Amino acid sequence: MKFLFRSVIVCALMVLVQARADTLRIGTGNFPPYFDERGTAGLFNDIIRGVFALMPQHQLVLVPQMSNYRLAHSLNDGTMDGAANIFSASDIKGCRTDGVFRFTDVAVTRKDRQLTVASVADLAGKRVVTYQGAKTFLGPSFAQAVGTGDDKLYRELAQPLMQARALAQGEADVSVGDLYIFLHSIKILGNPAVRADQFAIHPLFPDTYSHMAFREQKWCDEFNAALGKFRKSGRYEALYAQTLKALKP
Template sequence: MMAFAWTAGIAQARDVNVAIGLSLSPYVIPEENRGMEFDIAKQALALEGHVMLPHYGPLGRLLKELEAGQTDAALTQRMETGIKSASYSDVYITYRNYAITLASRDLKIDRLADLTGKSILAFQRAATYLGPDFKAIADANPTYREESRQIIQPTMLFHDRIDVVIADRNIFAWFSRLPEVTAKTDTTQPIRLHALFPPTEYRVAFRDPDLRDAFNRGLGKLRASGEYDRIVARYAPLMAGEGK
């Protein structure tokens, strides 16, 4: 009887504790509890009567919190690299990651193998998210490292202290414009975007499949109503646009 009551309660409106990565602006702007990705997830849940309660932390910690039962869901996840016990939503957001270099360095990077021997600063879990070929290169490179605080990436690149940054173009552009970065280095230097990676599709990982199903229904409603496109349009001025 108790088990039935618990299961029935899942389908009802509830607060949903959601683990969200840091350093994902403008997809997620933690200081303002908003962002393109944040708004999409929040409204998809709201359309099914649920309230999203955000909890921020490093990307590498999100799935551990979910697996430990410390949170109900985690944003920005991939089925291929996540925990098997989770229930994954439909794709709700797509990132575009690039290898980013200073144009003044004139580095030739046309394929993953061209990253060999270069110092690389990537976002946290990049070696996991970006596929086995990239992971093999990262594992073999003693100068490869990942950083949970992506504000460090433009600082290091524009100071010419690193050869290559691996990041989503919009996230890199966002942090490049922050006063904390522009006060330290010349962020007007031209950069090159090397399109080594296909677009990365992300899902929400849930502990409860019923809640996952509710999110998918809400996401479908969001798309059908046109509100999904309106959210994207609202954040378009903050986005760097597509690279060549």
């Protein structure tokens, strides 16, 4: 009986240890519509949950509202098992998955201005507002087109909402940035006279991707396998389509 009791205790402890090991704490971001500032909603969180649904060996715990710096730092110090939205240039201790989170940078103009923006070169001479670091992210052709050194023509702004407001109020000719983030910014401007259908979208740039990062290679491998199945199922593109539909009028 003592041996049986001891065996039961050992087995129970093993189950508890295994359950703890299978729980992965994933740090997520804080910018909508990809990450909900208030919790674990948003497109990128939905993608993470969808992929992890195909990884039943792991219990997912999302830790929200983390800046890009905190995400990398928490992964490197072991506070998090994984982190979302990690770019290739980020200095991390661990592994990166295949590209997961898609960004679609576009140029946006007001339809009533009827501006021609058919190529990156067409941005030259126009008043352009964009996000911080855009010249690095969007490459030399963009930097050359906007690189006049004139602050009246080219401005990098701290917040997407500032870009949307500048374009809507006629303080800029073109806003350059992620399509989904721009549409969300228009939606929360709080001005019913400004609608998404008043703007023309110019797809000048190729899509870019950020990654999941994990402390252990086996988790990257498992995530990549599940991500492939998730894409093949059509659910990945469906989430993007649902989000875009919700942002447009």
